Amino acid sequence: MRKLILASGSPRRKELLSVLGLKYEVCPSKFKEDNIVKTSAEEFVCATARKKAQEVGNRKQGLILAADTVVCLGEEILGKPVDEKDALEMLEKLAGTTHRVLTGVAIWDPPTGKEAIQYEETRVFFRTAKRDELLEYIATGEPMDKAGAYAIQGLGSIFVSGIEGCYFNVVGLPLFRLSQMLASFGVDIFSKEEADGRKGEVSTDD
Amino acid sequence: MRKLILASGSPRRKELLSVLGLKYEVCPSKFKEDNIVKTSAEEFVCATARKKAQEVGNRKQGLILAADTVVCLGEEILGKPVDEKDALEMLEKLAGTTHRVLTGVAIWDPPTGKEAIQYEETRVFFRTAKRDELLEYIATGEPMDKAGAYAIQGLGSIFVSGIEGCYFNVVGLPLFRLSQMLASFGVDIFSKEEADGRKGEVSTDD
Numbered sequence: 001m002r003k004l005i006l007a008s009g010s011p012r013r014k015e016l017l018s019v020l021g022l023k024y025e026v027c028p029s030k031f032k033e034d035n036i037v038k039t040s041a042e043e044f045v046c047a048t049a050r051k052k053a054q055e056v057g058n059r060k061q062g063l064i065l066a067a068d069t070v071v072c073l074g075e076e077i078l079g080k081p082v083d084e085k086d087a088l089e090m091l092e093k094l095a096g097t098t099h100r101v102l103t104g105v106a107i108w109d110p111p112t113g114k115e116a117i118q119y120e121e122t123r124v125f126f127r128t129a130k131r132d133e134l135l136e137y138i139a140t141g142e143p144m145d146k147a148g149a150y151a152i153q154g155l156g157s158i159f160v161s162g163i164e165g166c167y168f169n170v171v172g173l174p175l176f177r178l179s180q181m182l183a184s185f186g187v188d189i190f191s192k193e194e195a196d197g198r199k200g201e202v203s204t205d206d
Numbered sequence: 207m208r209k210l211i212l213a214s215g216s217p218r219r220k221e222l223l224s225v226l227g228l229k230y231e232v233c234p235s236k237f238k239e240d241n242i243v244k245t246s247a248e249e250f251v252c253a254t255a256r257k258k259a260q261e262v263g264n265r266k267q268g269l270i271l272a273a274d275t276v277v278c279l280g281e282e283i284l285g286k287p288v289d290e291k292d293a294l295e296m297l298e299k300l301a302g303t304t305h306r307v308l309t310g311v312a313i314w315d316p317p318t319g320k321e322a323i324q325y326e327e328t329r330v331f332f333r334t335a336k337r338d339e340l341l342e343y344i345a346t347g348e349p350m351d352k353a354g355a356y357a358i359q360g361l362g363s364i365f366v367s368g369i370e371g372c373y374f375n376v377v378g379l380p381l382f383r384l385s386q387m388l389a390s391f392g393v394d395i396f397s398k399e400e401a402d403g404r405k406g407e408v409s410t411d412d
Binding site for chain 1: 365
């Protein structure tokens with residue numbers, strides 16, 4: 001069984017991958033997202049996930065897994081806010097509307113050359129909110145490192161009346177789709193070997 | 207500010223309530239669900255949540271919060287499986303279908319007599335699965351203490367292609383609806399007092 005390598009330093013992605021009980025190593029990608037020409041959001045997240053996987057696969061051995069998540073409001077792509085003013089602008093745009101969250105997932109197995117790239121989309125219903133409440137939310141610090149300036153898995157949950165699609169996709173890794181993609185690479189979530197582990201991240205030995 | 211009391215021993219409900227950053231005490235209800243006449247699932251979860259809150263409110267001082275979650279497939283209500291055979295039967299029923307998860311929430315403030323009881327409904331899309339895979343899932347032990355014999359927040363995530371509604375409702379406490387119900391009792395999630403806490407469960411001092 002080849003090593004699974006998560007090409008992401010995101011604590012949320014680590015936590016989600018651990019949910020599946022798979023053993024994996026973490027090797028954050030050094031790829032800069034700015035180097036992708038923004039076309040559609042779908043193409044953007046797939047291209048970014050692929051580039052992240054390639055950057056890591058070129059220097060590490062194993063089955064490489066990378067992902068990229070964006071928040072889309074109409075044609076606009078919202079990334080992470082640069083400051084609190086930016087966060088307020090994003091949240092005021094999202095309040096009272098429905099937006100889409102897209103995560104691109106890339107899996108690459110360099111020895112065989114096999115590659116799979118897919119994206120998952122979830123619709124998120126965000127309630128109306130007054131500026132004072134959004135400022136109080138920003139003051140908690142939670143929005144600052146999150147695409148779209150909110151965390152559905154945190155205090156941001158009080159703004160989300162519901163979703164359509166995969167919840168984990170909004171957090172950063174679509175577990176249902178990911179499990180099916182991994183299966184096509186022969187990774188069996190219920191295998192004895194994984195079950196013996198069931199502890200998630202393992203330390204890197206090289 | 208009166209004490210918030212969670213009338214549930216569920217580790218999942220504790221974790222979810224902690225997400226809101228509220229300080230609370232835990233006092234599991236001793237109410238037996240069997241004492242509720244099953245009418246509709248909606249009435250059942252509301253009546254059970256109310257009885258759980260009443261049982262605790264009659265012996266503890268504070269703002270009482272209780273909840274009850276069931277999985278509904280058509281008219282059938284699925285509770286927790288009694289054994290592995292029961293779990294397999296439940297999972298084989300759910301595979302390839304859409305079911306509903308309902309959580310009833312009751313908040314009771316004995317000094318004022320104010321009470322609020324609401325339920326939240328989420329639709330869950332469960333993929334088809336072969337018996338062997340379901341048996342492997344059951345062998346992990348995860349299904350045994352979960353309504354409907356799966357945990358959407360665990361390995362069960364690989365069976366759920368998507369949902370419609372509130373994700374946290376499926377886990378056991380609908381955070382969006384709960385935050386709005388708590389607001390009607392004057393509980394402010396962003397208050398300075400709660401922000402100083404932001405640590406969830408506090409030990410009981412009586």
